[in-house]
Each structure stands twice: as structure tokens, then as C-alpha cells.
Amino acid sequence: MKIDPDSTVDLSAQIAKAIRDAIIAGDLIVDQRLPSEAELADHFDVSRPTVREALKRLAAQSLIRTQRGATGGAFVNRLRFEDAYAQQVTTSTLLLSMNAVSFDVACEARYALERACAPLSAARRTPDHLATMRAEIHRQGQPGLTDEAFCASDVTFHRALVDGAGNKVLSYQLAGAVEAMQPLMNMITFTARSREAIVALHTDIADAVEARDAAKIDATLVKLEAYTRELAHSVVTARAQKAAEKEHKTA
Amino acid sequence: MKIDPDSTVDLSAQIAKAIRDAIIAGDLIVDQRLPSEAELADHFDVSRPTVREALKRLAAQSLIRTQRGATGGAFVNRLRFEDAYAQQVTTSTLLLSMNAVSFDVACEARYALERACAPLSAARRTPDHLATMRAEIHRQGQPGLTDEAFCASDVTFHRALVDGAGNKVLSYQLAGAVEAMQPLMNMITFTARSREAIVALHTDIADAVEARDAAKIDATLVKLEAYTRELAHSVVTARAQKAAEKEHKTA
DNA sequence: ATACATTTTAATGTCTGACATTTAATCTGG
DNA sequence: CCAGATTAAATGTCAGACATTAAAATGTAT
Structure with missing residues (x-):
């Protein structure tokens, strides 16, 4: 592991890269302790x-963890799917918000990925997955639910569908896509009628999952x-109209 | 933005979180300069x-960039898909290597995701995507190609297919899955016959993409x-046999 | 007045040395 | 033999200094 002190790149960045490369190459294995600072x-x-x-950079990527005390130090972290979820969601969310990704594009990606899980989920879902889906459907029917809570329940429902595929890699990949869309979804106000329609579709999905009917x-x-895209469009249209009215009032 | 000095959590981690939250919430917008250190x-x-x-932690996530000099400082970074790719690939690679994700699971996820792109790619692919696919097929037929180069070309081919879907979010999500599998794929030795079979299937795919035939x-x-799974299994079997022979020899 | 060279300045990058805090291992007395 | 005190080794934090960079301000000559 070597660095170039004459490079214009930050020394801490070079050191972080050297250690990161060693981890990726397998020269440093999980739970191995790095030399002291x-x-x-x-x-x-x-x-x-x-x-x-340099070590803080690596810690930010969950590549290492540090422990204080006599036998402490920096240890190579076993990267867990759960740890990676959080980063994936953060990154995906920022990508969507900073790059003016349209609702349509994000929505298309999300449902394309979700449909990829459908046949696997039909084959492998357990009673647990089904129970989660039913429970969320019930919650979504409760009156007095805020839009945020409705969206959160929606995310849980869809994650149960995805997790039903029984493939951790798929679950991980999809967590980013589904959860990153939540801020966008939260912009939608769900009327009683639209909620009813969504719950009906969710029920159809749960029934199909129970029947292991992938095509359905x-x-x-x-x-x-x-339907989701239709709702989003009406929101955009309504907002544009409101803006136009306001413009008219000021003029 | 506040932190709790009595918390057991590192101050730098708390500060990083405070700033990160401000960025996510939109309180700090792209290209805005943070206060000086x-x-x-x-x-x-x-x-x-x-x-x-704290700032190095954020820099490791590409959330900020720093500039030296009189008007320098830390600026909120516009997170680009290209920047996120690299992190996504690193994370996915480590997840696969550290969590003993079986080849089958990774392979299943990859092809499930790729198939999700198929209909979109059939509809939207440009001549450019097609040209890339054809060029890579040609390269894969060259004799004397190393296994690594063959795999790299394979990745490029599949990325062209995915990019053909014309959805940046999908491309981003898939980059992780496809490239993270490369180390696993590199373990496979491709015989002349297996390469021939793969090239034939790639040609079928390119033809179908050209004909915009999603089902095909x-x-x-x-x-x-x-076929990929079959190849991998034979590699595993061969390796197990070799290990058994060695065991026999030592005994 | 303008173009170019020089100086200033404000910021990050780095170093040194010190102290605080945490934690496990070791020592010590009952 | 065990419980408490001590020690040691590591990370966490601080203060102040200097190095380096790059833009802006200034000065100067044409």
C-alpha cells in the first residue's frame, strides 16, 4: 500500500483509496484489525x-468500524445488506431530487423492477409476506390516515412483495428505487376515492400472490x-392551474 | 443544525449527519457554499x-466537494449518476463477496432485472445501442481474448442492452448488479465452445433488439x-473434484 | 485606459504535541 | 479465588502553527 506525496490529490483521499483497494482485493479480510492510527x-x-x-472516509462508506479502548482500533466491517440499504436509499433520493428525474421516469423504473420480482414472489412468498401485505392493505383503508402514513404503508406493502421473491440482491436493489420515490409520492394528495382504487389494486395483487398467479x-x-402516473399528472395539472390563477390575481 | 456534545457518538459523525440532513431536506442547495471550516x-x-x-465523511459520499484558495470552501455537490455508479458498484461488489451470496442468487437477480428492461429497450433502443452490442459481439468472437477481456466485453454488451431502455434510473440500478457480478464471472474459464454458445445467444439478443421483439x-x-448457471455449476463441480483429489493425495 | 505582473488575502491541507476518554488486561489485597 | 484498583493502549478531541492554493486587489508600464 503506497501513496504519492507529490500528487495534487489529498493525502487522506489517497490513503483511503489504498486501504479501500486492499479491502476490495481481499488483502484485508472481514474483522481484521488495521494498524493503529x-x-x-x-x-x-x-x-x-x-x-x-482517511479512516473517517472509509467509515462513511461502512467499510470499517472503529472501537475505542485498549484492544480497540479500526476493523474491516462486514458490509451488511441492512447497512447498504440506508446508503442506497440516501443516494437514490438525492439523485432523484438533484437531477430533475421526472416522476414518470422514476415510476417506470420502479414498476419495471417490481414486475421483475413478480414471478419469483409468486413462487416463493411465505405466509409472512402475505400477512404483511394484508395488514398494510387494512391500514390503508383506515379513515383519518395522513398522506405520509398512507405512503409509508404503501412502501411497506411493496417491499413485502419484493421480499417475497426471496432474493436478497433483488430486495437490496429495489429498496433504493421504491423508497427513493417516497418523497415524490408524498407530494400527491390522496383523495378518498383514489385511496379506494389503490387499495382495490393492492387487494388484487395480494390475492394473486396468494394464488401464486404471476401473470395476474x-x-x-x-x-x-x-393509475399512479395518472394521479401524479392530475397533481401537476392542478398545481399549474393554481399557479396560473395566482399569476392572474397578482396581475 | 445542532449536535449533542454529551452523546456517545463521535462529534464528527454527528456533524456529518446534521449537514447531510440539511442537504437532503433541501436547506442546503446544490453548489451552495458551506461556511468555512x-x-x-x-x-x-x-x-x-x-x-x-465530518467534511471528509461527506466528501466520501460525494455529497460535497472542496476547493482550495481564496474563494474556496466546501460546496454542496450535484450528485451525478456517474458518481453514484462507482459507489454502487463498490458496495454491490463487497456485498456479494462478503456475504457469501451464491452465484445463483446474484445471477437470478441480474437476469430478472435485465429482463425488466427488455420491453423498454425493444421500444427505445437507438442505432448507437445496437452498434455497441454488435461491436462487442464481434470482439467476443476474436480468438486469443483473455477470460477477463471476454467478461468485460460481456458487461459492456449487457449495459448497452440496459441503457437502450432509455431510463437513467434503471441504468443506475442495474450497473451495480451487472458489474458487481464481474468478479464472480471472472472465475469462470470460458472454453472455445462455451464462448461460441454465448456469442450465439448474444447475437440472438441483438437481432431481437433490432427487430424490437421484446418477447424474443x-x-x-x-x-x-x-446457460450461465450451468457453466458456473460445472466450474464449482470441477473445483470440488480437484480439491478431493488433492485431499486424496495428501492422505 | 488597458494589459500584465505583483501582492494580498482567505480558504483548505498538513503537522506537532498534548490531553481526554474508553476499554481490556493486569495487578493487588482480602 | 474473587473484587476492586491500576495500568496500558487505543481512539477522540483540542489548540496553534505553518504550507499551499487560487482568486481578488493592487501596482506598474505601455
Whole structure:
């Protein structure tokens, strides 16, 4: 592991890269302890604060964890799916909000991915997954539910569908897509009638999952996608109209 | 933005979280300059090194960039899909290697996601995407190609297929799945005969994409998945046999 | 007045050395 | 043999200094 002190790149970034590469290459294995900060500083011929900045970079990516005390130090972290979820969701959310990704594009991606799970979920879902879906459907029918709570329940429902596929990699990939859309979905005000329609489609999906009918799940997801986009469009239209009225009033 | 100095959590982690939350909430917008390190240190009532560790954490997630000089400082970064790709691939690769995700599970996820793109790609692919696919097929037929180069070309081919769907979110999500599998794929030694079979299937896919025949793409991807898994199994079997022989020799 | 060279300045990058805090291992007395 | 005190080693934090960078301000000559 070496760095170039003459490079224009930050030393801490170079050190972080060197250690990261060693982890990816398998030279440092899970739970292995890195040398102490002082030893690393000595090795790379830099000061301790510089080493610490490098370690914090790695910690931000969940590649290492640190422990204080006598037998403490920095350890290579076993990257867990649960840890990766959070980062994936954060990144996806920011990508959507910063890159003016249209609702349609995000929606299309989400349902395309979800439909990819449909046949697997039909084959493998357990009673647990089904119970979660039914419970969320029931919650979604409760009057007095806020839009945010309705959306959160929607996310849980869809994650149960995805988790039913029994493939951790798929669940991980989809967590980003589904949850990242939540802020966009929260912009939609769900009327009693639209909630009723969504709950009906959710019920169809749950029934199809119970019957292990992949084609039916797929078809219903297509319907749900179309309806979601329709709702979003009406929101956009209403907002534009409101803005126009306001404009008219000021003029 | 406040932190709790009595918490057991690192101050730098708390500060990073506070700033990250502000970015996510939109309180800090793209290209906006953060206060200088000295000002942040003053605001949070900590020392400059502590602030710097926090900023390095954010930089590791591409949430900010720093610039030196008179008008320098830390700026909120516009998170680009390209920047996110790299992190996504690193994370996915480590998840697969550290969590003993079986080849079958990863393979299943990859092809499920890819098949989700098939109908969109059939509808939207441009001549460019098609040209890339044809070029990679040609490369894959060249004799003397290393296994690594063959795999790299395979990745490029599949990414062209995915990019053909014309949905950035899908491309982003899939980049992780496809590229993360490359290390696993590199373990497979491709015989002349297996390469021939793969190239034939790739050609079928390219033909179907050209004809905008979604069903045909889907069907061929199913075949390719089955063949890939078959190849992987034979590799595993061969390796187990070799290990058994070695065991026998030592005994 | 303008173009170019120089100086200033404000910021990040880095270093040194110190102290605080945490935690496990070790020592010590009952 | 065990419980408490001590020690040691590591990370966490701080203070202050200097190095480096790059833009802006200033000065100067044409």
C-alpha cells in the first residue's frame, strides 16, 4: 500500500483509496484489525490527523468500524445488506431530487423492477409476506390516515412483495428505487376515492400472490403504474392551474 | 443544525449527519457554499480537525466537494449518476463477496432485472445501442481474448442492452448488479465452445433488439441465464473434484 | 485606459504535541 | 479465588502553527 506525496490529490483521499483497494482485493479480510492510527501515520509518512481523515472516509462508506479502548482500533466491517440499504436509499433520493428525474421516469423504473420480482414472489412468498401485505392493505383503508402514513404503508406493502421473491440482491436493489420515490409520492394528495382504487389494486395483487398467479400480479402492477402516473399528472395539472390563477390575481 | 456534545457518538459523525440532513431536506442547495471550516468549528463549538473529519465523511459520499484558495470552501455537490455508479458498484461488489451470496442468487437477480428492461429497450433502443452490442459481439468472437477481456466485453454488451431502455434510473440500478457480478464471472474459464454458445445467444439478443421483439429478448435472456448457471455449476463441480483429489493425495 | 505582473488575502491541507476518554488486561489485597 | 484498583493502549478531541492554493486587489508600464 503506497501513496504519492507529490500528487495534487489529498493525502487522506489517497490513503483511503489504498486501504479501500486492499479491502476490495481481499488483502484485508472481514474483522481484521488495521494498524493503529499512529502506525498507519508512520507507514504512509503522514501525520495522525491525516490518517484519521482517511479512516473517517472509509467509515462513511461502512467499510470499517472503529472501537475505542485498549484492544480497540479500526476493523474491516462486514458490509451488511441492512447497512447498504440506508446508503442506497440516501443516494437514490438525492439523485432523484438533484437531477430533475421526472416522476414518470422514476415510476417506470420502479414498476419495471417490481414486475421483475413478480414471478419469483409468486413462487416463493411465505405466509409472512402475505400477512404483511394484508395488514398494510387494512391500514390503508383506515379513515383519518395522513398522506405520509398512507405512503409509508404503501412502501411497506411493496417491499413485502419484493421480499417475497426471496432474493436478497433483488430486495437490496429495489429498496433504493421504491423508497427513493417516497418523497415524490408524498407530494400527491390522496383523495378518498383514489385511496379506494389503490387499495382495490393492492387487494388484487395480494390475492394473486396468494394464488401464486404471476401473470395476474404483473397485469395488476401495470394497472397500478398507470393509475399512479395518472394521479401524479392530475397533481401537476392542478398545481399549474393554481399557479396560473395566482399569476392572474397578482396581475 | 445542532449536535449533542454529551452523546456517545463521535462529534464528527454527528456533524456529518446534521449537514447531510440539511442537504437532503433541501436547506442546503446544490453548489451552495458551506461556511468555512473555522466558522463551522465555531458554530458547533468543536475544533477544526473535528469539523474536517465530518467534511471528509461527506466528501466520501460525494455529497460535497472542496476547493482550495481564496474563494474556496466546501460546496454542496450535484450528485451525478456517474458518481453514484462507482459507489454502487463498490458496495454491490463487497456485498456479494462478503456475504457469501451464491452465484445463483446474484445471477437470478441480474437476469430478472435485465429482463425488466427488455420491453423498454425493444421500444427505445437507438442505432448507437445496437452498434455497441454488435461491436462487442464481434470482439467476443476474436480468438486469443483473455477470460477477463471476454467478461468485460460481456458487461459492456449487457449495459448497452440496459441503457437502450432509455431510463437513467434503471441504468443506475442495474450497473451495480451487472458489474458487481464481474468478479464472480471472472472465475469462470470460458472454453472455445462455451464462448461460441454465448456469442450465439448474444447475437440472438441483438437481432431481437433490432427487430424490437421484446418477447424474443426475454426468452433469449432466460436461455442465457440457464446457460450461465450451468457453466458456473460445472466450474464449482470441477473445483470440488480437484480439491478431493488433492485431499486424496495428501492422505 | 488597458494589459500584465505583483501582492494580498482567505480558504483548505498538513503537522506537532498534548490531553481526554474508553476499554481490556493486569495487578493487588482480602 | 474473587473484587476492586491500576495500568496500558487505543481512539477522540483540542489548540496553534505553518504550507499551499487560487482568486481578488493592487501596482506598474505601455
